[in-house]
Amino acid sequence: MNPLELFEKWFSEEKQASKLKLPAACCLSTIGLDGYPNSRFVSLKEVTEEGFVITGPLNSRKGTEVEETPKAALSFWWTETQRQVRIQGDVTKVSTHKARKYFNERNRSSQIVSFGFQQGKKIESIKYLQNQFNQKIIEFEGKEIECPETWSGIIIKPTRIEFMRFKETRLHERKLYSRVKNTWEISILQP
Known part of the structure; x- marks a missing residue:
């Protein structure tokens, strides 16, 4: 099975089993401008044939980091199904048309914040922000x-893309899909 299809299957199963508000929450890791890894939680917008889409300001820390070093990792932990997915890959920008589509799908408060604020910039106080x-x-x-x-x-x-299914015995099932040229090679990893 194509790993993107397997991801969609696992994600769908977690959404059906979970009562979480944000099942699309994942940890995005980038290479910081200072050379240190940098991680933060974001929301997965979509999985396409090309890969995994997230959105946000390009002038934020994550935006400048992927501009400088266009490589990133995503990690998902799904409690209900006891599964983890780890993804590493190269980063490209979505088209302007797609960016506008994603922006228009955001709720009004999110649009206001995206338009009127500079993510990660220092401010005077929370009251000033409000x-x-x-x-x-x-x-x-x-x-x-x-x-x-x-x-x-x-x-x-x-x-x-690594898929791990947790087991009570600690003999977790781990499969690693590695892209070699235009095909996926599958390896079974020890727990």
């Missing part, structure tokens, strides 16, 4: 919010 947000709500009342030029999506094109 006041700025309230002003943006008034400013955009009754108006469509355009996708900012600094906001887009990235695709992580997998070179390796």
Whole structure:
């Protein structure tokens, strides 16, 4: 089975079994500008034939890191099905058309935050942040919010995908799919 299809199957099974609000939450790891790994939780938007799509501001820390070193990793942990998926791959940007589509699917508050704030920048206080947000709500009342030029999506094109099914015996089942040229090689790994 193609590993992207296997991922979709496992993801679907977790969504059916889970009562979690955010089953698409995953840990995105990038190579920091200072050489240290950098991880944060993001939301998977879509799985395409090309790979795994996440979105956000390109001028954020994650955006500048993947611009400098276009490689990333995603990790998923699904409690209900006791499964983990780890993905490593090369990063490319989605098209402008796709970025706008993803932006338009966001709820209004998320659009306001994406348009009116610079992710990760220092601020005076939480109160200042709330006041700025309230002003943006008034400013955009009754108006469509355009996708900012600094906001887009990235695709992580997998070179390796590891699937691990946890077992009570600790003899976890691990399969590693590695892309070699245009085919997937499968290895069974020890727990």
